Amino acid sequence: MGKGPFLLSLALGAVLALGSHTAQADEDAKLVIEGQELVTKTEAPAHLQENLDEIYSGWVFRSSETQALQLDDFENPAFVFIDQAVDVFETAEGTAEKACSDCHADVEDFKGLRASMPRVKDGKLQTMEDQINQCRTEQMGAKAWGWSSTQMQSMVTLVGLQSRGMPMNVTIDGDAKPFWEQGKEIYYTRHGQLNMSCSNCHEDNYDNNIRADHLSQGQINGFPTYRLKNAKLNSVHDRFKGCIRDVRAEPYKVGSDAFRALELYVSSRANGLSIETPAVRN
Ligand code: HEC
Ligand code: HEC
DSSP: OOOOOOTTHHHHHHHHOEEEOOSOOOTTOOOEETTEEOOOEEEOOGGGTTTOSEEEOGGGGSOHHHHHHTTOTTTOTHHHHHHHHHHHHTOOBTTTTBOHHHHOSOGGGGTTTGGGOSEEETTEEEOHHHHHHHIIIIISOOOOOOTTOHHHHHHHHHHHHTTTTSBOOOOOSGGGHHHHHHHHHHHHSOBTTTTBOHHHHHTTSTTEEETTEEOOOOOOTTOSEEETTTTEEEOHHHHHHHHHHHTTOOOOOTTOHHHHHHHHHHHHTTBTBBOOSSEEEO
């Protein structure tokens, strides 16, 4: 499926040692969780077809050992955090002394929501983190959670899990259009000392190795992801920040409008792939 190292690898290779892949997981492996088969490869959405024919979940590019952790919810370390979020969901907090469950009787009612986030609400681009903090501050009179805090990312994961197996389907036209355009612009802009864009790695070189890592298409249908590297749930924005740092650029801030727009754009590149929240990555 790879396109092979291309011209850019001249520049890239010098710094990052790009090579074609070696021992990898079985390319025909299937992601089946609790009897449900998830879509990990499919035709690229229409807006992407000038650049990509097919889209692939990041799961496809991981080692069989890492893949296996996502096949069974008892093995998936993210579920420890989900269990904590289930308790928090029912705990009253803030000046209104309300719990999430006082207004949202069943967390399963959020089924489908993750597929459409981020979305435009009242003229603003809203991520899941924004929605949850809005409920905390406006409905509960409680303090906003930090974007990347364990509490926030555990709750984002619990809400996201309700849509697992459903296809990603963010809206990119209408009032979402300007945000989507902004995100696309960021995606294709070269950053940092290495002068590289997201597309240089995740579109032009996926399926190649970069240092010891097998490059994926940088999809976010599995977020928040549990990473073995830091043993916690990682937000979409933290991942963006890490990748921008790797090209030695000043990252935008987690929770910034730039990252919200980038999140919408990157989500739209996964339209059609199943939601995998919570995915496991190295
Ligand atoms: C006092 C009632 C109340 C509490 C408590 C509350 N919410 Fe909400 N929530 C709402 C209302 C009303 C909406 C819809 C309007 C809005 O977005 O503010 C909503 C919307 C949402 C949505 C989006 C649903 C959709 O389909 O668009 C999510 C997700 C959500 N809340 C999560 C939470 C979580 C998690 C908590 C606890 C941290 C929480 N809420 C606490 C009242 C509440
Ligand atoms: C120098 C190459 C490089 C650049 C440039 C780069 N990334 Fe990455 N990115 C990686 C590597 C390596 C990984 C880890 C392996 C993988 O999943 O591809 C990664 C992982 C990711 C992931 C996690 C995918 C998953 O399935 O868990 C996302 C999302 C991502 N990148 C988005 C971006 C975005 C958005 C940009 C531009 C702001 C970007 N990356 C720029 C190298 C890069």
